[in-house]
Amino acid sequence: MSVDIDISGLRRERITAVISPLAELGMALHALSEPGHHPGLQGWVTTVTAGLDSHLADRMCEADFLWRSTFSDIFQPYAGIPGRDTLPGATLAEELDLLDKLSDEQFVDAALEFTCALPYSRPGPAALADADARARALELAAARGPQQLLFSERLLADPTRTRAWLRQFLEDCDAAFFADTWSRLRHQLAADARHKTDLLRRKGLAEALASVSSAVTLDEAADRIVVDKLGDGRTATADGGLLLVPTSLGRPHLMVLHRHGWQPVLHYPISSPALAAPPSLERLTLRMAALSHPVRMHMCRSLARSAFTTGELAQIHGMTAPEISRHLSALKKAGLLTTRRRGRYVLHQLDVTAVARLGSDFLEGILR
Known part of the structure; x- marks a missing residue:
């Protein structure tokens, strides 16, 4: 399984390594919502959480499906700008302006990605225009609770107002904690982007991709980039470009934006936190036996990102x-699952803290 990027005809100058404050803010929100995915950030998470205003913390929960279970493409709006060659803004304000330039259809479909209701890497109906797609999105939102259903209803009924709410929320997060975090991280990220640019110029794309991750390879014969992931997807640079965007807060998530019609983006981690000590041999044997079935390992990819019902x-x-x-x-x-009931739905989710104890290779594999 892999996500493939067709790079036929892609010119070297259209490959850009660049930092993105909005993408890093998205990863910051994810780490705050799912600290189990990021054991190396426990100190940062504890410090930020302790200092959060209660009102901002409540607003963070209102739309946390945009960053908790998956990394919504709204945090990389430059990829959706027509022409497929727009770069991230130099500041968060500039990137929020790019977010405002997305059409309502683009914004809503990206925000509803968590429902798995809409085609992603191929053309499909837009939730704002298609009654069936809208109904399916709301049905799946209901399975995740009244708060997510309410937000989805607001989003579909009044996308303009919801977009304004989100921009204000992100600006408030910047003032509360992210501006300080970004001031400390951006130099390290910029240095990595410069390193990738230098590799591209001196040694070529294959070497640059190898420095991104061992899971990313260049198939020169087929003119494609192959990203080894527990999932399938396809995209193409076509007449656009390719972006390499580093993250410090995002490890172990190696993500590929492959939404149909958007510019492909490789969002890759540059740092490695320490993981917890291994479990007992008896516990390890039991857990590895449970994970020995390929279907269960594939299911773990879904369950690591969000809670799902059996039917879903x-x-x-x-x-x-x-x-x-x-x-x-x-x-x-x-002991690898947590289960909770919400109304008539029973939701299952992977216990990523328990999985982390199996070792970094498996954890990075399912979260990649």
Whole structure:
């Protein structure tokens, strides 16, 4: 499984390594919402959380599906600008201006990505225009609770007002904690971007991609970049460019923006936190046995990012509900799942803290 980027005809000068304050703010919000994904950031998370105004913390929960279960493409709006060659802004304000330039259809579809209701790497109906897509998005939002349903309803009913709400929220996050964090991180990120640029100029794309991650390779014969991930996707640079965007807060997430019609982006981590000590041999044996089935390992990719019902997992993985239930039972018996009830829905999610104890290779594999 992999995400492939067709780079046929891509000119060297259209490949750009560049930093993005908005993308890093998105990763900051993700780390605050899912600290288990980022054991090396516990000190930073604790400090920021302790200093958060209660009103801002409440607003952070209102739309946390934009950054908790997945990294929404709204944090990389430059990729959606027509022409597919726009670069990130030098400041957060400039990038928020780029976010304002996305059409309502682009913004809503990117914000509803968490529902898995819309085609991603191929053309499809827009939720604002298609009644079936809208209904499906709201149905899946309901499975994640009344707060996410309410936000989705607001988004579909009045995207202009919701976009204004989000911009103000991001500006308030910048004032509260991110401006200080960015002032400390941007020099390290800029240095890495310069290093990638130098590799591109002196040694070529293959060497630059190898320095991004061992999971990223160049298939020169096929004119494509292959990103090894527990998932499938395809995109192409076409007549646009390719962006390499480093993150300090995002490890272990190596992400590929491959939304149809958008400029491809490789969003890669540059630092490595220390993980927890390994579990007992008995516990390790039980857990590795549960993960030995390839379907269960594939399910872990979904469950690491969000909580899902049995029915949703059955639809995502093309299996029956009883088959999914048997795999969930094996993972739960090994102590790798958390389960909670919300109304008539039972939601299952991977315990990433427990998985982290299996070792960094497996954790990075499913979160990549």
